[in-house]
């Protein structure tokens with residue numbers, strides 16, 4: 001089968017690999033649609049994210065959907081022909097794992113996560129995956145939308161972490177896929193107004209289309225904008241989804257007293273100055289949000305009910321053979337989401 005493999009010297013090339021055999025609790029999925037995530041592009045550019053280093057050939061891609069073509073002997077709830085999306089993180093599930101036992105499985109230290117060295121991802125014609133982490137898609141949900149349940153899940157988890165609710169003023173920095181999908185979920189939760197910031201007009205346009213007050217922080221003062229939009233109250237919830245140091249620093253200036261700041265964007269340099277006294281004086285809840293847990297069923301429902309739009313994020317779709325060109329397009333920074341489709 002064909003796969004797109006990133007070599008140790010960071011060449012992204014098509015390589016032939018053996019088609020995997022599904023284990024007894026696995027399904028074999030013929031891939032149909034796989035999104036290109038910022039982390040894929042980061043590995044492509046730098047060969048590492050923190051301690052995860054591409055020191056042997058790695059199949060990228062973790063936003064995936066396809067069709068079941070074979071099932072393991074012990075799988076009885078999925079069948080050949082089912083359209084599925086794959087949750088890319090599979091925790092260890094051991095009884096002695098505090099996180100798996102407590103159901104905070106996204107925090108399992110021994111998780112296997114697609115396209116995170118040494119675990120291969122989904123830019124492959126076939127992927128064998130545990131059936132427990134494969135979710136059937138209703139007919140009304142396209143395979144492209146199914147693949148984008150992964151970044152949508154990040155948005156769901158961040159809104160759950162923040163407890164976004166009816167009438168909350170929500171400020172989101174960064175209008176990439178994560179910021180925009182957090183915005184979609186916040187809107188469904190009843191947030192109003194939503195103030196979104198970025199430094200690129202093309203990204204801000206996407207936020208505006210989705211009903212947000214869009215602020216270009218390269219030109220305008222975000223603090224004044226949020227003050228105006230909330231009649232001086234400031235934001236109930238601040239979601240930082242850019243990873244940019246100035247935006248992270250800014251979070252404390254745009255949140256109301258007693259409000260919540262959730263950091264989801266990963267900073268290139270994680271040492272960002274914070275006025276800790278402000279956190280105390282204003283009694284802020286300062287939270288991190290890491291991947292997601294129990295979000296796939298919710299995401300499928302949101303899509304089936306047409307409550308959120310994920311396909312509107314997609315700028316282009318290319319075949320697996322053009323994967324390198326597709327990565328270069330995403331690398332330019334002007335697109336929100338590029339997809340690889342399979343015949």
Ligand SMILES: NC(=O)c1ccc[n+]([C@@H]2O[C@H](COP(=O)([O-])OP(=O)(O)OC[C@H]3O[C@@H](n4cnc5c(N)ncnc54)[C@H](O)[C@@H]3O)[C@@H](O)[C@H]2O)c1
Pocket residue numbers: 037038154173174175176177178179197198199200203217241242243244246247263264265266267289290291292336
């Ligand atoms: N915590 C998690 O589980 C998790 C999961 C996925 C992604 N992430 C991280 O979330 C962040 C967003 O992911 P993405 O895929 O949307 O990335 P992205 O690069 O597509 O989007 C980031 C956006 O932030 C904008 N930006 C840059 N400087 C800014 C500033 N000063 N103020 C406001 N916006 C600014 C960029 O122009 C860009 O549009 C990344 O740091 C990514 O690594 C975290």
Ligand SMILES: C[C@@H](O)[C@H](N)C(=O)O
Pocket residue numbers: 037039113116150151154291
């Ligand atoms: C969650 C996922 O989208 C992210 N890129 C990660 O590897 O953690």
